[in-house]
Amino acid sequence: MKKWWRNVRRKILPPIAYALARLLGATIKITVEGYEPYAAHDKGQIFVGWHGRTFVPAMFFRGRSVWTIISQSHDGDMQNKLFTWLGFKIIRGSTGRGGAKAAAESIRTLKKGATMAFTPDGPRGPSGVVQGGVMLMAKKSGATLVPVGVAANKCWHLPTWDRYMFPKPFARCIMVFGEPIHIEKNANDEEVECARKKLEEETHKMQRLANQKMGQTDIEPVE
Helix, strand or coil: CHHHHHHHHHHHHHHHHHHHHHHHHHHCEEEEECCHHHHCCCCCEEEECCHHHCHHHHHHHCCCCCEEEECCCHHHHHHHHHHHHCCCEEEECCCCCCHHHHHHHHHHHHHCCCEEEECCCCCCCCCCCCCHHHHHHHHHHCCEEEEEEEEECCEEECCCCCCCEEECCCCEEEEEECCCECCCCCCCHHHHHHHHHHHHHHHHHHHHHHHHHCCCCCCCCCC
């Protein structure tokens, strides 16, 4: 029975989720701040935001040929369909399965000048903590790391590990882009760790700023 439902949901859930996402996405208004320097960027760059805030970026970046990484799990199969329909380019892999292959493919793609959206605390958390994978990708590829904060003036938060946020219909949303962070290819472990801490701090800073701009000062990111 479980195998039957797993096979069935792969077919029926993605189109339903896509339709609902497009319906909700059509009602929200997204404002961006600090995005201009990155819009026409012709070198590799990685937009970094927390796992629980991906809905608004998914709506903003849809159809822009932005790359993202999706796990090779059963849920990842469904997410792959959804994000492909939204116009993203996909690399499959995660910390659990296919991580090394996904990292290598991401590095090659970023070296060609691609833009990638990445959740450094996913897919398992802990929430609000930058893991080492994105740092390796940035160091090996030379790509710029860009911290991003995302908020909405009206939203729901799911009771999940990342307190996943969905904006309510007709909500005003914002994406705040921070200053770029670079890692030299010859950086040692201590320098990479310093850059990791800086990226983590700046992503939290952008998240707090986005919250404040949307009047969500009572909602702090998980740290």
